[in-house]
Amino acid sequence: MKALRTHAVGGPETLKLDDLPDPVPGAGEVVVRVRACSINFPDTLMIRDLYQFKPERPYAPGSELAGTIEALGEGVTGWSVGDRVMAMIGNGGLAEMAVVPADRLFALPADVDFATGASLLMTYGTTIHALKDRGHIKAGDTMLVLGAAGGVGLSAIELGKAYGARVIAAVSSEEKAQVARQAGADEVVIYGRAPFDKAQSKALAEQFKAACGPGGANIVYDIVGGDYSEPAVRAIAWEGRFLVVGFPAGIAKLPLNLTLLKSCDVCGVFWGGFIAREPDNFKAQVAELFGLLKAGKINPRVSQRFTLDEGREAIATLENRQAMGKVVVEMIG
Structure with a gap:
């Protein structure tokens, strides 16, 4: 072979x-x-x-x-x-x-x-675990997805919509924005390339806030990290959940005073550890994914x-x- x-x-x-x-x-x-x-x-x-x-x-x-x-x-x-x-x-x-x-x-x-x-398994499996077990998603939530046009990001859009959330997709180009819209995103933010200076970081936070609305994002699904994370935290809702999924743009350094001011949670999502520790729950979530696939809610x-x-x-x-x-x-x- x-x-x-x-x-x-x-x-x-x-x-x-x-x-x-x-x-x-x-x-x-x-x-x-x-x-x-x-x-x-x-x-x-x-x-x-x-x-x-x-x-x-x-x-x-x-x-x-x-x-x-x-x-x-x-x-x-x-x-x-x-x-x-x-x-x-x-x-x-x-x-x-x-x-x-x-x-x-x-x-x-x-x-x-x-x-x-x-x-x-990996993309949708990571996301269903993240949204249900770590993000405690519920109908009516607003969710901001960073890096929304990749495989994991698109799974977050689809599963977020399947669970009744309003989904804002953040991407780096208009071409990727079209892909996110096709997956069901309610609104799209197009961001620039990092690194960001202080003014650029503040401007991106204002973009996120405007898209999420006055209540902010109940869930931030961060697949990107780097300079993109802090602006997203600034757009989070009171008692929101910031899900750390990946960091291809680098490991973020967050001002922890923001978590106090927002009374929000920063939650790590280690899917591999979840599989090893909770194999029965993992299998149940895979069965749920097949049900959603058959129903046409994910693709x-x-x-x-x-x-x-x-x-x-x-x-x-x-x-x-x-x-x-x-x-x-x-x-x-």
């Missing part, structure tokens, strides 16, 4: 397409013939050794995949060769075959294509598709913040 692997610390250009023996499942494992693997922001960090998990090299990045079961390991029950599945595996997805622990598999319905299946937007040979370009597209929706690598054959 072929696998796109990292052998040394570096960017996507350092990845090599290797020929490897077909994998053999161990006890409690299955081999999945990968049909689609989505690219997520942790993939861009892991190959540069900037993520909290650092697998032993060489390995293939790619944590979210969909495909069919090729082989079953000892002791695996409830699954059969040929079953359509999706899974989160940490790494190993950018390969024609991947070994997956059987307890990480989810059945992929026949009417859901592989690219969609590979685009559901992962696959914006760009690449072949395995083009996997380096796929990762670079996400790393350079060019993606509007999910970036998916599809295996041929």
Whole structure:
């Protein structure tokens, strides 16, 4: 089989397409013939050794995949060769075959294509956990979403609307604004490129306040960080919830006096930790996502598709913040 692997610390250009023996499942494992693997922001960090998990090299990045079961390991029950599945595996997805622990598999319905299946768990899973468990979302809330045109941001727009919130999408261009509107955003703020000086930061805060309205944002969904976070906190409602999801623009430094003046909560969202600590709740949320998908309330937007040979370009597209929706690598054959 072929696998796109990292052998040394570096960017996507350092990845090599290797020929490897077909994998053999161990006890409690299955081999999945990968049909689609989505690219997520942790993939861009892991190959540069900037993520909290650092697998032993060489390995293939790619944590979210969909495909069919090729082989079953000892002791695996409830699954059969040929079953359509999706899974989160940490790494190993950018390969024609991947070994997956059987307890990480989810059945992929026949009417859901592989690219969609590979685009559901991490983005929508992160967001449903964030909004329900950390943000305590309720109908009538106003939610400000930073970085709203990426895969996670679009999931926040869709799930926010599904739960009855008014959603303000913050993006960096008119092209991204159109994507956010198509996903259901009630209003859009277009911001400039950081870094911001004091006047620019204040101006952005005023943009956010105007869009959110006099009551402010009950939830801020911050996927961006950096200089964008403080203006969003300044637009938060009394007893609002500021959800820290990611920081591709850098780790924000917030004046903590703002949290006192707003009586607001700053809540970390560590989805991986949630999965490990509350697996039953995670599975229940995945079932809820399938229900929302079937009802047409969410629909992962696959914006760009690449072949395995083009996997380096796929990762670079996400790393350079060019993606509007999910970036998916599809295996041929």
